[in-house]
Amino acid sequence: MTDFSGAGAAGRANRALESLHAMIYFAPEADEEYQRVGLKRGRMGYFASRSAAMGPVSPGVVTATFYNFHPGLVAHNIPRAWTLASTDDVLAARYTAVDRALRRLLGDAVDAPELGELAALTRAATEDLPAHGRPLFAAHTELPWPDAPHLVLWHAATLLREFRGDGHLAALLDGELSGLEALITHCATGHGFTEPAAKASRGWSEDEWNTCVDALRDRGILDGSGLTAGGVALRDSVERTTDRLSAAPWTHLGAERTGRVVELGTAFSRQLAANGAWPDGVFANR
Incomplete structure (x- = not known):
């Protein structure tokens, strides 16, 4: 029987809901709306839209929280973004893009009762979560809830994603993995970005990447074939800690309702994938 309680539910729920949030990072509607409010095409929209809930923060804050x-x-994009558009305008553009993208990717399912049910369940999962030590989650909790069910769902998925993500950074720090080390080892699991996509999207040079790989080999985390047994154990430990630190929403929701979130979230996520939410070559296994 599938376990939908505590830490056991956290990973399953995350896998079911992650696509519903992350689709905006690949939707053409996002770049269109960010340019409409004055941002430059490319990564500026990503950095500005995800950090805008914290206010016009410095590049150091964005680097620290994005990891x-x-x-x-x-630094190429922040703080310049704040000279081109206000954080309020960026946030409004983000929700317009989400609205357009979900309507395109889900079609008539945007108005399906099952989507409204999932929106209500995920919103309930976010109630009374502790924000201490979770800066991105805390910032997003201060944003107003939208009205439309598909936007409620996206906002709830965002809160749950940032709640988990902030805890994930704590797990990575405990595992003594820097941002680049975390990226490289995650690619090596075969369940994240492909290596070319990671290098292109995260901005690391070939020399920086290779130097870090050599350091991970010296630590016994990587070898010529990928993750060593110790590297696999380290990544597994990071994921178990992340699940434990992100269990609160699902403990609050309870096993039965969490199981329903996984069921509905998985179905909608599969529809997103079938309708082209992910560019080819970005993910190793999605």
């Missing part, structure tokens, strides 16, 4: 991006890539 695995090259500081130079962040």
Whole structure:
């Protein structure tokens, strides 16, 4: 029987819901809306839209909270973004893009009762979560809830994703993995970005990547074939800690309702994938 309680539910729920949030990072509607409010095409929209809930923060804050991006890539876009558009305008553009993208990717299912049910369940999962030590989650909790069910669902999925993500950074720190080390080892699991996509999107040079790989080999985490047994154990430990630190929403929701979230979230996520939410060559296994 599938376990939908505690830490056992956290990973399953995350896998079911992650696509419903992350689709916006690949949707053409996002870049269109960010350019409409004055941002430049490319990574600026990503950095500005995800950090705008914290206010017009510095590149150091974005690098720290996003964790695995090259500081130079962040500094190329932040704080310049805040000279081109206000954080309020960026946030409004983000929700317009989400609305357009979900309507395109889900079609008539945007108005399905099952989507409304999932929106209500995920919103309930976010109630009364502790924000201490979770800066991105805390910032997003202060944003107003939208009205439309598909936007409620996206906002709830965002809160749950950032809640988990902030805890994931704590797990990576405990595992003594830097941002680049975390990125490389995650690619090596075969369940994240492909290596070319990670290098292109995160801004690390070939030399920086290779130097880090050599350091991970010296630590016994990587070898010529990929993750060593110790590397696999380290990544497994990071994921178990992440699940434990992100169990609160699902403990609050309870096993029965969490199981329903996984069922509905998986179905909608599969529809997103079938309708082209993910570019080819970005993920190793999605």
